[in-house]
Amino acid sequence: MPELPEVEITKRSLSKQILLKKVKNVTIINPKLRYNIRNEKIHSIKDKIIKKIKRRSKYILIFFNNNDIILIHLGMTGRFYFTTKNLKQLDTSFYNKNNIIRKHDHLKISFNKFDLIYNDIRKFGYIKKIKKKNLLTNKQLLCLGSEPLSNKFNFEYFKKKISNRHVAIKNLIMNQSIVSGLGNIYANEVLYLSKIKPTVNGCRLDDKQIKILLRSIKTIIKNAISAGGSTINNYYNSEGKMGSYQENFKVYNKEGKSCKRKKCPGIIKRAVHSGRSIFFCTHCQS
Ligand SMILES: [Zn+2]
Structure with a gap:
């Protein structure tokens, strides 16, 4: 599932290709997604120019010059790819290598020289x-907590949100209304870096641990973005490139391996908590 770094990389690769470009046509290939794509709504972006592209949490927002905004959530396996109008070129492009299964295409946005496809x-x-005037009251965006790399996500804010909670810290940092953008993979990595056991309750952390955790969230997210995100199963950016942060995983899917921390005799253990996998070192995160 794409988390903040993968969505940020997708946003950047989209920006490179479609910013300030005019939409020539919009074709719904298959409207069935979590919410159906609505033809009568989406068609208003035809002949409009893309003014800016932003990311908020795991959402991508594409702003058009008529004050329309397209809000995109990639869900578990959503991705964009480009095709050129020249079929020969298409055959040698990245999309063959990446095994895009075209029967899972949903939306085609056509520009002058290429199509952008959501799969x-x-x-x-x-x-x-959505309409720009409704952006600030949008249900999906309204409930989101701070962006992890923003100044708003600081010690005072974070402490207030977690220090009185009798809830496992891993669930708290994955709670999108506290800090937005972390999913299961990065939450596990962040807690390892912080030497905090995923199941410990928020109220049990002292100030020093909260500071370390805050710093770890920022570090992991920043490093993952620099590495182009993580490629696990389905994630490629819209230019078909893989991320490489998965090579830096210390605990995620490392069950049974020795802890990477110097001199730590611990073994990485996997357990299930709140219906999700947790991975942690039996020694330095105890
Ligand atoms: Zn360890």
Whole structure:
């Protein structure tokens, strides 16, 4: 599932290709996503120019010059790819290598020289059009907590949100209304870096641990973005490139391996907590 770094990389690769470009046509190939793509709504972006592209948490927002905004959530397996109008070129492009299964294409946005296609195998993603004037009251965006790399995500804010909670810290840092953008993979890595056991309750952390955790969240997210995100199963950016941060995983999917920390005799253990896998070192995160 794409988390903040993968969505940020997708946003950047989209920006490189489509910013300030005019939409020539919009074709719904298959409307069935988490919420159906609505033809009568999405068509208003035809002949409009893309003014800016932003990311908020795991959402991508594409702003058009008529004050329409397309809000995109990639769900579990959503991805974009480009095709050129020249079929020969298409055959040698990245999309063959990456095994895009075209029957999972949902939306085609055509520009002058290429098409941008949204593909989603598991159909948990969605694409919605909203009006700019409704942006601040949008249900999906309204409930989001601070961006992890923003100044608003600081010690005072974080402590207030977690220090009185009798809830496992891993669930708290994955709670999108506290800090937005972390999913299961990065939450596990962040807790390892912080030497905090995933199941310990938020109220049990002292100030020093909260500071370390805050710093670890920022570090891991920043490093993952620099590495182009992580490629696990389905994630490629819209230019078809893989991320490489998965090579830096210390605990995620490392069950049974020795802890990478110097002189730590611990073994990485996997358990299930709140219906999700947790990975942690039996020694330095005890
Ligand atoms: Zn360890």
